[in-house]
Amino acid sequence: MNARPLLALPGTLLDGSSLAAVLHGVDAHTLILGEAASLDDEVDRLATYAPGSAVWLGHSLGGIVALHLAMRHPAKVAALVLLAANARDGRDSSQARRDAQWALASQQGLHALAHSKLAPGYGLAENDTVLASLVAQAEAVGLPRFAHQLTYARQRPGLLAPRRQLRVPVLCLSGEHDRLCPPTQSDQIMTLVEPPHPAVHRCLGGAGHLFPMQQPALAAVHLNAFLHRLKDHCP
Numbered sequence: 468m469n470a471r472p473l474l475a476l477p478g479t480l481l482d483g484s485s486l487a488a489v490l491h492g493v494d495a496h497t498l499i500l501g502e503a504a505s506l507d508d509e510v511d512r513l514a515t516y517a518p519g520s521a522v523w524l525g526h527s528l529g530g531i532v533a534l535h536l537a538m539r540h541p542a543k544v545a546a547l548v549l550l551a552a553n554a555r556d557g558r559d560s561s562q563a564r565r566d567a568q569w570a571l572a573s574q575q576g577l578h579a580l581a582h583s584k585l586a587p588g589y590g591l592a593e594n595d596t597v598l599a600s601l602v603a604q605a606e607a608v609g610l611p612r613f614a615h616q617l618t619y620a621r622q623r624p625g626l627l628a629p630r631r632q633l634r635v636p637v638l639c640l641s642g643e644h645d646r647l648c649p650p651t652q653s654d655q656i657m658t659l660v661e662p663p664h665p666a667v668h669r670c671l672g673g674a675g676h677l678f679p680m681q682q683p684a685l686a687a688v689h690l691n692a693f694l695h696r697l698k699d700h701c702p
Contacts, residue, residue: 586601
């Protein structure tokens with residue numbers, strides 16, 4: 468469908484299954500975050516997967532990393548699709564929260580972290596069917612990658628101060644009830660897109676941070692419309 472390669476980046480402690488339903492029918496390659504020890508090195512590693520310019524889709528931390536990649540390797544980025552992401556500096560978020568997550572995960576395991584910290588933050592009840600998938604994905608990603616992912620969240624420089632420009636088409640999808648990356652943070656990303664590049668933000672009603680898993684069909688509609696629009700712009 469899309470003329471350029473699409474590379475997908477799941478969020479913290481998420482693997483390809485978190486985006487599978489959104490990407491159904493789309494020719495995409497999913498890359499799991501957390502191989503390199505620093506954000507810059509991870510972005511350099513990811514950039515090698517794009518033979519030329521590619522469409523990068525990122526959810527949560529994946530979207531944050533995609534934004535950093537667009538700054539560090541602009542020739543590798545034809546467009547961005549950012550799901551529940553933000554352009555904030557890592558220093559603007561709680562290091563104490565990240566430290567507490569790491570302490571719990573390293574002492575009691577990723578299963579405990581998913582149940583006691585991640586699920587409440589995502590608005591999931593203990594009987595939510597998504598919780599089992601969340602736990603399985605966290606354990607599949609593993610502690611070493613999680614440690615690196617926490618480092619990326621801390622090291623991200625952000626695009627708001629100093630203000631940076633995005634010179635590619637951008638689609639932002641946000642969840643109406645997302646407490647981690649509320650819709651206003653997608654609005655901030657929209658202001659960074661330099662005309663005449665398309666900048667589209669769609670807020671999904673009733674959705675939370677995990678809408679790629681909980682409302683994938685709606686997210687896929689907006690993704691496919693954006694990819695069709697990009698196809699008209701690709702040589």
